[in-house]
Amino acid sequence: MYYPEPISKLIDSFTKLPGIGPKTAVRLAFFVLNMKEDDVLDFAKALVNAKRELTHCSTCGHITDQDPCSICSDGTRDESVICVVQDPKDVIAMEKMREFNGRYHVLHGTISPMDGIGPEDINVPPLIDRLKDEKVNELILATNPNVEGEATAMYISRLVKPSGIKISRIASGLPMGGDLEYADEVTLSKAMEGRREL
Amino acid sequence: MYYPEPISKLIDSFTKLPGIGPKTAVRLAFFVLNMKEDDVLDFAKALVNAKRELTHCSTCGHITDQDPCSICSDGTRDESVICVVQDPKDVIAMEKMREFNGRYHVLHGTISPMDGIGPEDINVPPLIDRLKDEKVNELILATNPNVEGEATAMYISRLVKPSGIKISRIASGLPMGGDLEYADEVTLSKAMEGRREL
Numbered sequence: 001m002y003y004p005e006p007i008s009k010l011i012d013s014f015t016k017l018p019g020i021g022p023k024t025a026v027r028l029a030f031f032v033l034n035m036k037e038d039d040v041l042d043f044a045k046a047l048v049n050a051k052r053e054l055t056h057c058s059t060c061g062h063i064t065d066q067d068p069c070s071i072c073s074d075g076t077r078d079e080s081v082i083c084v085v086q087d088p089k090d091v092i093a094m095e096k097m098r099e100f101n102g103r104y105h106v107l108h109g110t111i112s113p114m115d116g117i118g119p120e121d122i123n124v125p126p127l128i129d130r131l132k133d134e135k136v137n138e139l140i141l142a143t144n145p146n147v148e149g150e151a152t153a154m155y156i157s158r159l160v161k162p163s164g165i166k167i168s169r170i171a172s173g174l175p176m177g178g179d180l181e182y183a184d185e186v187t188l189s190k191a192m193e194g195r196r197e198l
Numbered sequence: 199m200y201y202p203e204p205i206s207k208l209i210d211s212f213t214k215l216p217g218i219g220p221k222t223a224v225r226l227a228f229f230v231l232n233m234k235e236d237d238v239l240d241f242a243k244a245l246v247n248a249k250r251e252l253t254h255c256s257t258c259g260h261i262t263d264q265d266p267c268s269i270c271s272d273g274t275r276d277e278s279v280i281c282v283v284q285d286p287k288d289v290i291a292m293e294k295m296r297e298f299n300g301r302y303h304v305l306h307g308t309i310s311p312m313d314g315i316g317p318e319d320i321n322v323p324p325l326i327d328r329l330k331d332e333k334v335n336e337l338i339l340a341t342n343p344n345v346e347g348e349a350t351a352m353y354i355s356r357l358v359k360p361s362g363i364k365i366s367r368i369a370s371g372l373p374m375g376g377d378l379e380y381a382d383e384v385t386l387s388k389a390m391e392g393r394r395e396l
Contacts, residue, residue, distance in 0.1 A: 089228060
């Protein structure tokens, strides 16, 4: 036992976080020793509160400290459009854009038969129920543009199509500021495929 | 406000740690949401305990949860040798070596006139007091081999020399497994200077 117990426990806790190896954990633990006591208490409280107070919105599945979440309970937002995303972080990314005024549905994952994850294992059935109950005109599928994301979008699209709701998929192509020279073939092919008349 | 308050507070707390930027903080905070509640509570407790229970040993200045620390209170260790280091982490590094059986003195910094840090601002005066009280035969100066570390070692050496205590400085040279080809000139010059007859 090289470290006094209180600090070795803290090092262990830091090591459990993703991307933090033993050396970084030691550095962070020693940093905490030199922090103001109030800041450390705030940190500890923030950890416990984040874990205890946050739940998933029973409507859209976004993380929230009130149910329904602030987006679902916001009367000024357009109920007729639902944007389907994989992860709560994607909701934040969309909100930062400040352009979308509809609602969300968070899937918490993608369909991935290789890992044994089917549509029932992610938040798909509640989406179907929402589409029955609410007055939704458009469903925007904003899962990630990779194999699982595309497959999930395709699955939901086929499932919802018969109901007559307009279904769209976010565009794939070159990122803004990107460089044709360095784009991979799939992205370039998607960019060509999705070209628009000017 | 994009994030619910409990998680944005946690993100803020993570951002205060060194080397953790806003994106990593978000990733860590979301990871905490998916951790088991017990693990989160342990983490929070570890933070508070590390801050509250750890102090500096009144003898050597090493971090400890009991005073004097386990090294200073260990009767099997050689009282006659004191190894002077800059930082509690250096004590851990020395202990990992499992070869040194003396005691330590942690300076908590180095003399750095450019930053207005003199010998009185670091743990030097208690070292001088220790040398008067305890039966110390040898003082090993193990501050880092850089400008501040060398200057601090030099200062302590001059201060203690008149008392007749044997003073040594850890060797500088090529690290084991190192490569002559890639060594910088100063290291190489130190390695030549410190050469030993075989």
